[in-house]
Amino acid sequence: MNHSTLLKSHYPWTSTPLIAAAPMRLIATTALAVSVSQSGGLGFLGIGTDSSVLAGLLSSCTSSLSQAPPIPNVPQGVLPIGVGFIVWGASLSEAVEAVKASPLKPAAIWLFAARQLSELEEWTTALRQASAGKSKIWIQVGTVAMATEVAAACAPDVLVIQGSDAGGHGLAQSSSIISLLPECADELSRRGFGDIPLIAAGGIMDARGVAAALVLGASGATLGTRFLASPEAEIRDGYRAAVIKAGDGGVSTARTSVYDVLRGTTGWPGEYNARGVLNQSYWDHGAGMDAVENKKLYERALEMGDEGWGEMGRLATYAGTGVGLAKEIMPAGEIVRGILNDVRRIQVVL
Ligand SMILES: Cc1cc2nc3c(=O)[nH]c(=O)nc-3n(C[C@H](O)[C@H](O)[C@H](O)COP(=O)(O)O)c2cc1C
Known part of the structure; x- marks a missing residue:
């Protein structure tokens, strides 16, 4: 199965290419995540380092979605929303309890910034179990070495390749996705991990950035900064x-x-x-x-x-x-639909 088909089978309400909104800590809450997922993308909740907010946010997304026209093709027992943790500071046991207790399991669980590889292994195993396999595991990495180590240790469903242009936290030393993504793709394939879809992050603001990421070998993109310029982002x-x-x-x-x-x-x-x-x-x-x-x-x-x-x-x-590419405040759903519409029209002229 090619990567896009695989992603479509895991998140069947989403359009291709997959557009995700980053789990920006306490900025990406119900409004942003729900509007992105309602518009053919995958919205993430930014749980950050405080797992105690997870249960409340999952139930607020569930309730918000139940009051709107249903999103088509959402698998049974799945909430069409992801949740993102900053692993070094978050509580795994609290996260496990909240996922277990939630009648709908988040479609994806995003892990970032562990102190050690073993933490990522522990989180991956525990959350796969807690969600009865319904939540796919996304892990954000910023170097080629991290990508291959995480692929080998955790077998994630998605690797998010974060380049140095990214807003918010990331590795102090990394390269932009223009070189990081293809090198990760090549090295992962060489080591037998070529079946893991890659999602690009860092500096992608519009359809041109998404198209470029696809050319580099990604199957989709995560945008953070662009969504800060939406009314749904919970910022002043x-x-x-x-x-x-x-x-x-x-x-x-x-x-x-x-x-x-x-x-x-x-x-x-x-x-x-x-x-x-x-x-x-x-x-x-x-x-x-x-x-x-x-x-x-x-x-x-x-x-x-x-x-x-x-x-x-x-x-x-x-x-x-x-x-500098965020020039106006625009509803998150419009951002997603605009990118999906524009990206299909882009032709690379050689
Ligand atoms: C304001 C802000 C907060 C962020 N918070 C988180 C976070 O809590 N967890 C995380 O995994 N990534 C976080 N990120 C990084 C994103 O996951 C992603 O790598 C980044 O937004 C992509 O680059 P872009 O901002 O250029 O789109 C944050 C990014 C921004 C801009």
Whole structure:
């Protein structure tokens, strides 16, 4: 079975190519996940490091979907929504309990940023069991070595290949998907793991990015930053406005740990940092301001609400290098339908 056929058989309500919305921690909640899945994509809930929110979000998606026209072709006992965990900080036992207790099992479970490979093996086995095999396992990786190790140890249903352009957390040292994805595809095939579908992530903002990812060997794409510019993303308007305003992401964003330090979201394994839009916090850090003073100013900016974001603001605006391609706020469903419509028209002229 080719990869697209395999994905279609696992998520039969989705269109080809598969468009997923990233499980952005506490940003991708019911509204975003549901609208993406209702529009022919696969929406993920961003559970992040707090497994205790899973049960509530699963039941809120179930209830939201039950009040809308049914999504066609959803397999029996499956919720057409994925859930994403940041493995180093989340509780596996709480996740298992919530999945077991949920009458509908999430269609996919996305794992990211484990401290060790053995954690991913443990999570994969336990969650496959808890969902009685109904939830497919997606694992996000950022290097060729990680892709082959994870393929061998966990036999995931999908590998998400995350390039360095990605917004939010990722490996401090990685390449963009333009070289990472084909090298992963080649190496996985060479080692006998060529049957695992690859989904590209990092810098993909529209149908052109999706088409490019397909040419590189992916069977679909995950977008995070693009969905920040949707009303369904659970962020403050100041954050959304800063995303719309930023352009030329190679210079207006950077990978850094500064925002984690200021927000107090520490604990990430050492090889991870996060890409965000540059602002006064970053520049002050670069100019040598000490962390205590910078944090004090950050906390003051929090009290300013929407005014705390923007170039002259101080609050974390995690977003990828593609940020300049998000020019307007658009409903998440329209984003998915637009990409699916446009990607079919793209022809590569040689
Ligand atoms: C604001 C934001 C929050 C994110 N949070 C998570 C997360 O909680 N878990 C995760 O696996 N990935 C997270 N990511 C990374 C995405 O999974 C994905 O790799 C990334 O969004 C793809 O790149 P793009 O933002 O350029 O589309 C986040 C990304 C963004 C922009």
